[in-house]
Amino acid sequence: MLKTSTTNVVPEKKVEAKQRQGFRLNANDKYYASIFLGPSLLVLTLFVFYPMLKTLYISLFLTNTLGNTTVFTGLDNYVKLISSPDFLSSMSVTLLYVVAVTVLTVSVGLLLANLASQKLPGIGIFRTLYSVTMGVSVAVAAIFWLFIFNPSTGFFALMSGWLNLPVVNWLTSPTNAMWAVIITTVWMNLGFTFLILLGAIQSVPSTLYEAADVEGASSRYQFFKITIPMISPTLFFVSTITIIGAFKSFGLIDLITKGGPTNATNMLVYRIYKDAFYSGNYAKSSTEAIILTVIIAFFTLIQFKFLEKKVNY
């Protein structure tokens, strides 16, 4: 009896002592911690940390066609890239694409979500239709839109035929190709964005609108003064996801334009891929990858800062 009671007391004291020292781990704790962390650390190291560091390393060298480093050049690769008009145009194309995709995805998604949150007969059908692109794979979407953009048999071509308008060459003109890629990406993004925003709009308490009705606020006023502020955390979330996703776009571009025509849709990620696996210029490609990482990290950071301050209520 006595023995058990003493053993009961001692660990409690130990715990208190540990808290005072700011959770200093003893050998036993470290053993368990490493068992729990081990698997994910292993996977992360193999597939994230090692490739990242290796990329950074390669970006400081010249490489041969096998990807082996040859001559250490320091920041020379970066200097060359930043002064190359080709790369800069790729940067500006990417930025244009990201901005257009984000603005269109969020605003059209918001519009659809707001429409679909109204209590109307048959609205369930539209809710399903609007979110259906969530289940469409990139390859299917690309094929589908390639058919639509086809200048002789596509839907747009047929439309302009009926309306006696000149046929637009969607994929062969640089400006139009950019729009074609943007439209396809926005269409792909809409399902997810719509669903998340619809959920947010529907979780706004109905008494807020009732109170506003009684006070005499118009529905337009209610949308901008109640709905938008109430869903602002969600709006922010979908914007972040869309921006990061747009920076990383690869599949659609590869399947629809392959970066062309004349590099008009040659986004950063696609350029990285082509430089590495078509041209075999691993050093250049690694440098671009590091720059893209820094850009995305920068946007993420801004967004987190902004999120903390502005959007929380």
Place this chain on the structure above:
Amino acid sequence: MSTVFLTNVCKQYDSEKNVLNNVTAEIQSGEFFVIVGSSGCGKSTLLRMIAGLISITDGEIKIDDKVVNDLQPKDRNLTMVFQSYALFPFLSVWDNVAFGLKARKNLSQSEIASRVDNALKMVDLEGLKDRKPRELSGGQRQRVALARAVASDAKICLMDEPLSNLDAQLRIKMRQEIYALQRKLGLTLIYVTHDQVEAMTMADHIMVLHDSHVQQIGTPAEIYKKPANEFVASFFGVPPINILPAVKISGKKINVNNDFQMQIKQQVPVDNFKVGIRPNEVMIEAADELEANASIRTIEFLGDEKIVYAQMNNNNIEVAAIVPSDSQFKAFDTIKVSAGDNVLLFDNDGINITKNAEELVNA
């Protein structure tokens, strides 16, 4: 003047069942009118129909002698306080109160500012006007909702269970504040609650709703002393009135639940009926098993008094009695239950057939 007249108001969501049936009431200017009923009786629906947030299926709602059936909520010149307070979490206290005024777009900035400041002063929130709702306690949030109603300047105010999210102590305090505010501003206040104590303590008139029908409209005293039926009688009073079956023996002598006999003040036209005895009219005394007609189940101590819950020997009926707190009853004691003659009588449909003093004299 700000009156609300309801005439045969009905609400139907599907063809099978009416949510509300033929609700008729006249709510006078400056009156504290409480709509009370258990949950699901349609009381919130009725309030939302007066506000114009829900359409009415049939009947007529008049505000200030004007039929408002098809008017938008904003055109009915009223204000509403919600159970959840309906505060905007992203706005400060001040902006929450100003929201409705700004939305109307016909008030100057200075007019809005003075009204908001004035309303906040009235509910004692001046010091907290820059806080966000999440930084306020439940009672303070409630006050912001009240300030919003005050600032709107409408003379008719609707409240939907405004106190049910507060703890018991605070509820009593806010009850008094709402009452004082209503008197001070001369509001016509229509107040929905499921709490009979709130109804009794604040109302000028009470409407009792049950099963989508109005059971009774009256002053608190009328409702308590002359309930229209068994439901109203058992809804008001803590602990609730004891309802026991009774049989006429002869004249004014009746047998209650086959357990005891008593004299009542009037003749009863039927042989079988029900008698309602308030717990403070129930008399109990200790008795041995031969004489006893009930046994005690539980006893609740309330300070000055105790509530004794006893089970009658017949029909498994439980009876509550209020006794002085120094009485020595214990659980499982056998007791003899009887009653004073101040009882209510209900026929088998639950309709009150008790004659009042005047009718007794005439009879």
